[in-house]
Amino acid sequence: MADFKTHVTVAAVLSAPLAATCFIMGFANMNEAIFYALAGTFGGLLPDIDADDSAAIRLIFRLFGALAGGLAIAFGMDKLLHWQILALAIVSYLVVRFPIRWVFEQFTIHRGTLHSVLANIMFVILAVPAAYHLFALPEKTAWGIGAFVFLGATIHLVLDELYSIELSGMRIKRSFGTAMKITDWGEPLASILLVLGCVVGYWLSPSADAWLDTFAWWPEHETLATWLVQELKALPSLWS
Numbered sequence: 001m002a003d004f005k006t007h008v009t010v011a012a013v014l015s016a017p018l019a020a021t022c023f024i025m026g027f028a029n030m031n032e033a034i035f036y037a038l039a040g041t042f043g044g045l046l047p048d049i050d051a052d053d054s055a056a057i058r059l060i061f062r063l064f065g066a067l068a069g070g071l072a073i074a075f076g077m078d079k080l081l082h083w084q085i086l087a088l089a090i091v092s093y094l095v096v097r098f099p100i101r102w103v104f105e106q107f108t109i110h111r112g113t114l115h116s117v118l119a120n121i122m123f124v125i126l127a128v129p130a131a132y133h134l135f136a137l138p139e140k141t142a143w144g145i146g147a148f149v150f151l152g153a154t155i156h157l158v159l160d161e162l163y164s165i166e167l168s169g170m171r172i173k174r175s176f177g178t179a180m181k182i183t184d185w186g187e188p189l190a191s192i193l194l195v196l197g198c199v200v201g202y203w204l205s206p207s208a209d210a211w212l213d214t215f216a217w218w219p220e221h222e223t224l225a226t227w228l229v230q231e232l233k234a235l236p237s238l239w240s
């Protein structure tokens with residue numbers, strides 16, 4: 001199993017250049033590219049959210065706590081007195097960090113259902129409406145963040161799987177196959193909850209059509225074959 005530091009580093013090292021590419025290609029502005037790089041790095045930590053008392057869970061619940069505090073401030077801004085807003089923000093932060101985290105830890109097993117591709121899809125489909133509704137980001141940016149969260153979280157699974165192969169002796173550790181999985185079939189109820197989370201998240205998500213325009217130059221399915229043939233025929237002319 002790869003450790004926290006490795007996960008953060010690899011996720012950041014792969015997300016940052018990709019986000020920069022989005023900026024260079026004109027798919028994202030500077031702010032969006034920064035969000036994307038952060039989303040990819042954050043996604044790289046998410047699968048280990050089920051590891052009790054890991055650095056990942058501490059950091060993630062601190063971030064969620066700060067998020068809850070920030071939302072409490074935004075909510076109370078013109079409804080409450082200053083000291084009340086402050087108290088509400090502190091209470092929100094503490095509630096997320098301690099009781100909610102405690103309950104979460106009781107219900108999750110490390111490398112269980114949350115350490116799977118299905119969970120990654122759910123993380124995305126929850127991140128998109130959160131970015132759109134809570135942070136009032138445009139639809140396109142919200143889906144871009146979702147894509148990077150998925151990228152980071154999937155890199156995490158691949159990395160864990162790679163760590164279970166001992167390259168020197170080509171031996172495979174017993175943990176092989178526990179990291180990269182569609183879902184944990186041994187926990188059908190949890191898997192159903194993930195699917196439900198995906199459905200609710202998708203229902204709350206804005207339309208992803210903005211990205212379709214970005215890829216408008218991409219040919220239709222039916223014409224893809226003809227397009228490929230044309231492009232291949234055109235290739236030799238590059239050298240002539």
Ligand SMILES: [Zn+2]
Nearest residue numbers: 047048115160
């Ligand atoms: Zn992991």
